[in-house]
Amino acid sequence: MxxxxxxxxxxxxxxxxxxxxxxxxxxxxxxxxxxxxxxxxxxxxxxxxxxxxxxxxxxxxxxxxxxxxxxxxxxxxxxxxxxxxxxxxxxxxxxxxxxxxxxxxxxxxxxxxxxxxxxxxxxxxxxxxGVLGIVYNTDQVTDPVDSWNILWNDKYASKILMYDSIRDSMGASLKRLGFSMNETNETNINAARDALIAQKPLVMAYVTDNVKSLMASGDAAMAVVYSGDAAIIMSQNNSVNLNFAVPKEGSNAxxxxxxxxxxxxxxxxxxxxxxxxxxxxxxxxxxxxxxxxxxxxxxxxxxxxxxxxNTGFNVSKEDLARCEIFKDLPNNVMEIYNRAWTEINVSK
Structure with a gap:
């Protein structure tokens, strides 16, 4: 975690x-x-x-x-x-x-x-x-949250939080494009990289634990998080209406x-x-x-x-069935991911 x-x-x-x-x-x-x-x-x-x-x-x-x-x-x-x-x-x-x-x-x-x-x-x-998904503010997000595509919707510019983790954010981008979270093809990995670079102007920040305060305060409209973090945010916050969804393209379990x-x-x-x-x-x-x-x-x-x-805590069998477990990828493949991640981090 x-x-x-x-x-x-x-x-x-x-x-x-x-x-x-x-x-x-x-x-x-x-x-x-x-x-x-x-x-x-x-x-x-x-x-x-x-x-x-x-x-x-x-x-x-x-x-x-x-x-x-x-x-x-x-x-x-x-x-x-x-x-x-x-x-x-x-x-x-x-x-x-x-x-x-x-x-x-x-x-x-x-x-x-x-x-x-x-x-x-x-x-x-x-x-x-748990599973990776999207926690979102139901008062701010008026579109269905059923696809990773919503993270590329400029309607929510500067209100989107991405997860500061190479396998997770790259994985979300890969699944959006129809690829595996354990993708080993360099062309496909780079396509996911390019999509995240293109998305960067819409992103408020890449975060880890501070996602909790940003979602609880209403400063952000949606965030890529793991289900347990979503469950805690939702259980400890009564002033902001939040929900959690696992995109239809699938995710990481x-x-x-x-x-x-x-x-x-x-x-x-x-x-x-x-x-x-x-x-x-x-x-x-x-x-x-x-x-x-x-x-x-x-x-x-x-x-x-x-x-x-609590939708963050209660992961359904249907959601789990759409997910895949990360594999330990070969070093040469992880070098491709690491280069891609560096390029995403330095992009503006």
């Missing part, structure tokens, strides 16, 4: 042997998206397992990958997305997870298990999922899973952490904090009824 950079260290007092810090508490280092876990449940885990959680966040899968790959820092738990999990498995950077130590895996709906990026879930455990790096210092505590986060009551708290769709069926039953009416 797609959040702001933040570093937290959540502390507890008791002692647990194994992987200990200088003050004799067990340590668990977690690397996750920003705003993607309720701090209260982290504190609860620390209390129940007598440990210290060092919690760091990243803003993109690529930033996470570079740090984990090249830094001397080590992590016990990561929360990457589907295509990045596929890459980490290919590069032998993950260790298998013992399902015997994750009994709460039984709470996860089968639709989020055994997906192509990790067949059999040997290396990953589902956390959240993502699955963010827990994984354990091969060089983790405390893998046993990491599995306890993952199992704890799959407890229905804990998962429900995270849902209410994060806003993304959860595959944890017992947790869904604990939610307030207001969540069932």
């Amino acid at each position: 797609k959040k702001i950079l933040l570093t937290l260290s959540l502390l507890c007092l008791p002692f647990l042997a194994g992987g200990c810090s200088s003050d004799n508490r067990a340590e668990l280092t977690v690397y996750n998206w920003g705003d993607y876990m309720d701090p209260a449940v982290i504190a609860q885990f620390e209390d129940e397992y007598n440990c210290r959680v060092n919690y760091e966040t990243f803003t993109s899968n690529e930033d996470m990958y570079v740090k984990v790959k090249n830094s001397s820092d080590t992590y016990d738990v990561l929360v990457p997305s589907d295509y990045m999990i596929e890459r980490l498995i290919k590069e032998d950077m993950l260790q298998p997870i013992s399902k015997d130590n994750i009994p709460n895996l039984a709470n996860i709906d089968a639709s989020s298990m055994n997906l192509a990026f990790d067949p059999g879930n040997q290396y990953s455990v589902p956390y959240f999922y 993502f699955y963010d899973n827990f994984v354990i790096p091969k060089n983790a210092k405390n893998p046993e505590l990491a599995e306890q952490f993952i199992n704890f986060m799959l407890t229905p009551e804990i998962a429900a708290k995270n849902i209410e904090y994060v806003g993304y769709s959860s595959p944890n069926s017992p947790a869904l039953a604990l939610l307030d009824s207001s969540w069932s009416d």
Whole structure:
């Protein structure tokens, strides 16, 4: 997911042997998206397992990958997305997870298990999922929001927010043109680039987390966002009328899973952490904090009824059926995307 950079260290007092810090508490280092876990449940885990959680966040899968790959820092738990999990498995950077130590895996709906990026879930455990779409102000947007084309409508000039992410914004442009979000043909990728460059004069800004305040204030009419961010914006705002739509051309469906790096210092505590986060009551708290769709069926039953009416949270089967999961593209193809993204960024 797609959040702001933040570093937290959540502390507890008791002692647990194994992987200990200088003050004799067990340590668990977690690397996750920003705003993607309720701090209260982290504190609860620390209390129940007598440990210290060092919690760091990243803003993109690529930033996470570079740090984990090249830094001397080590992590016990990561929360990457589907295509990045596929890459980490290919590069032998993950260790298998013992399902015997994750009994709460039984709470996860089968639709989020055994997906192509990790067949059999040997290396990953589902956390959240969602889709890319458009959140829009129903008072300002008078046209149907059923196609990516509306982002190129000059009627909404300077009221359009794009997502500051190469795969996502390029993906939206590709789908609008009838191509796959995993396009590898250079001509088609460049066509999507040219469309985004042509659109640039209509765009207020390319944003990440500040999309929430800009949509909640009414400053923007529409934004490319993931469903969970839309759900939070809609649930926390009563002064602006908002809705969320997945364009008919299709979009990206993502699955963010827990994984354990091969060089983790405390893998046993990491599995306890993952199992704890799959407890229905804990998962429900995270849902209410994060806003993304959860595959944890017992947790869904604990939610307030207001969540069932939230179009950002309730991703329909029809919407999911039109979506595709990002794949880990070859390096030579990503070089084409990176060049295209640079040209979009410098255009005016």
